[in-house]
Amino acid sequence: MTRLFMFEKPLGMRDTLPDLYDRKQKIKLSIENEMKSWGYQFMETPTLEYYDTVGAASATLDQQLFKLLDQQGQTLVMRPDMTAPIARVAASKLLKNDLPIRLAYSANVFRAQQREAGRPAEFEQIGVECIGDSTISADGEGIALMIHSLQAAGLEDFRLSIGHIGFVQTYFLQILGTDERVEALTRYLYEKNYVGYREHVNELALSSIDKQRLLEFLTLRGGRPIIEKFFDLLENDIGKRAVTELQQLWDIISDFGLDEKVTFDLTLVSHMSYYTGIVFEVYAGNVGFPIGNGGRYDLLLRKFGKQAGATGFAIRIDRLLEAFVVDNEEYERASCVLFSSERRKEAFEYAQKQRQLGNKVVLQDIIGVKDIDGCTSQYVDITFLVGKSGTEVVLK
Amino acid sequence: MKDFLTIAMPKGRIFEDAAQLLRQAGFQLPPEFDDSRKLIIEVPEEKFRFILAKPMDVPTYVEHGVADLGIAGKDVMLEEERDVYELLDLKISACYLAVAGLPESKTNDVAPKVATKYPHVAAAYFREQGEQVEIIKLNGSIELAPLIGLADRIVDIVSTGRTLKENGLVEYEQMVKITSRLIVNPVSFRLKDERINELVERLSKIK
Structure with missing residues (x-):
């Protein structure tokens, strides 16, 4: 093994320096306030969970999990997402009298990166879970809250794509007949390989009409007309139910007045395998990756011993920050009081008074500063309380 | 912009x-x-x-x-x-990925060596064939490897087959069209x- 330099960090681990920290806190606070105002309650879960419980329930690839052993030899994982831990808590503690619960979190999650740097292995997610509500209204609320949260953070240039895993499954099953064939075709969607999808469809033993229907599926993007167009194509009831759900969802989104932000994209198949119905992703200009995603996961709670529908979303704080143009002036600097020991008390009282007014004040013994000019440039202003009392010089 | x-x-x-x-x-x-x-x-x-x-x-x-x-x-x-x-x-x-080597050559039984610019593709291909091979990653002139004894086989793209021919190599398997x-x-x-x-x-x- 190569000798490590003292400045090195494990692959994908990042520091948050003061100005980034400030910007992050500000954004988080506005999103948190928005979520709280919708009645979502914030909670925390531990960083470490069992591999066999939360590790197995989460949809993160095995090689992306950080694993370790505890003293009893049990395998632990550093939580790769917050949905599975919250499902664990909800199933074992919070779900009591069949009432929907609304929970929120803001936490770091861990996903090991194999390939290269350029992607964080630890990142912060802020999100919500609405557990115990199987209605399409809950899905609509999730999408609306996602949009409102991003707007509260000050983001304007973004768009949501909404898909429906149930729709994809029934549409394919109706044409292809068997689950294996559905899975084979769905994999091309999940791998985003349209070329492979088309080749696969053309090789299948199907009527030309059915082939055409499968090929047309790739173009299923847009607003409400798209959904209506495909309502007629679905023959069985499950399929029609999925389309009806999408129609209702569109109505809900229009009622919230948010239809401008939303596109239906039925080819959207998330890599998170626990999703069962509506799924969505959000994209912002300037950022090459989705800044958040969510969806319905009605089967996850079952893994923890409870039967309950659930839906939720998570926003990636690191990617959301990338969406904002950085304005260096934004960082609020502090004032500084430079004092000599004979006027320490006076300096302290002065600083306290300023702090009570809400100002940031640094109290610095002048003997500790070698370079007065360098010190001056770091602060908004400098007050000298040096030498005889009564002489107070303020430098701006 | x-x-x-x-x-x-x-x-x-x-x-x-x-x-x-x-x-x-x-x-x-x-x-x-x-x-x-x-x-x-x-x-x-x-x-x-x-x-x-x-x-x-x-x-x-x-x-x-x-x-x-x-x-x-x-x-x-x-x-x-x-x-x-x-x-x-x-x-x-258009071209294709192929396995090539010296004519009538056999791969080493203990540790067959494959030189390629595509280590990931080559490893997956031989694994699917039920064969464990040692991959040697090269960045170009892959045809050199069997000629000077670095590897038994190469995995590379072939468009006309001229490069292989001029270097006295033959194609053993076509892997995938590109x-x-x-x-x-x-x-x-x-x-x-x-x-x-x-x-x-x-x-x-x-x-």
């Missing part, structure tokens, strides 16, 4: 084919396009910005979103496994959908 489409083009073998294809699709590209040493070429009339990249790097630029689209060989897509949309088979620069693909960043695919759809439509009309 926001309404520009950034397209990552592969330098070298595929470049000419790709540029010709864009012209056939009716896009006005400047003459300097073909023999420029610039790495970034802007075409304001078409609102295009081209970046000229190593073929193997094209999917990387697209995945990170610094390029909206890219033109990449299927060989590169298989090797890199990037999270991008593979939208269109451009059917240009053509160039139009690839798209998942975010650009949603946020710049109108322009991308138009591009795809124009490109897919060429036969």
Whole structure:
């Protein structure tokens, strides 16, 4: 093994320096306030969970999990997402009298990166879970809250794509007949390989009409007309139910007045395998990756011993920050009081008074500063309380 | 700049084919396009910005979103496994990946060695054949490896077979057919959908 330099960090681990920290806190606070105002309650879960419980329930690839052993030899994982831990808590503690619960979190999650740097292995997610509500209204609320949260953070240039895993499954099953064939075709969607999808469809033993229907599926993007167009194509009831759900969802989104932000994209198949119905992703200009995603996961709670529908979303704080143009002036600097020991008390009282007014004040013994000019440039202003009392010089 | 489409083009073998294809699709590209040493070429009339990249790097630029689209060989897509949309088979620069070696040669029983520019693809291929091989990664002139005894077999792209022949090598297996693909960043695919759809439509009309 190569000798490590003292400045090195494990692959994908990042520091948050003061100005980034400030910007992050500000954004988080506005999103948190928005979520709280919708009645979502914030909670925390531990960083470490069992591999066999939360590790197995989460949809993160095995090689992306950080694993370790505890003293009893049990395998632990550093939580790769917050949905599975919250499902664990909800199933074992919070779900009591069949009432929907609304929970929120803001936490770091861990996903090991194999390939290269350029992607964080630890990142912060802020999100919500609405557990115990199987209605399409809950899905609509999730999408609306996602949009409102991003707007509260000050983001304007973004768009949501909404898909429906149930729709994809029934549409394919109706044409292809068997689950294996559905899975084979769905994999091309999940791998985003349209070329492979088309080749696969053309090789299948199907009527030309059915082939055409499968090929047309790739173009299923847009607003409400798209959904209506495909309502007629679905023959069985499950399929029609999925389309009806999408129609209702569109109505809900229009009622919230948010239809401008939303596109239906039925080819959207998330890599998170626990999703069962509506799924969505959000994209912002300037950022090459989705800044958040969510969806319905009605089967996850079952893994923890409870039967309950659930839906939720998570926003990636690191990617959301990338969406904002950085304005260096934004960082609020502090004032500084430079004092000599004979006027320490006076300096302290002065600083306290300023702090009570809400100002940031640094109290610095002048003997500790070698370079007065360098010190001056770091602060908004400098007050000298040096030498005889009564002489107070303020430098701006 | 926001309404520009950034397209990552592969330098070298595929470049000419790709540029010709864009012209056939009716896009006005400047003459300097073909023999420029610039790495970034802007075409304001078409609102295009081209970046000229190593073929193997094209999917990387697209995945990170610094390029909206890219033109990449299927060989590169298989090797890199990037999270991008593979939208269109451009059917240009056709070739295939093959296993080759010295004529009538056998692989070493204990530790068969395979030299390649595509370690990931080669390893997966031999694993599927039920064979464990040792992969040696090379960056070019792969044909050298069996000639000087570095490896028993090579995995490389073959278009005419001339290079193999001139170096006295024979092809043992054809692995997979390769053509160039139009690839798209998942975010650009949603946020710049109108322009991308138009591009795809124009490109897919060429036969």
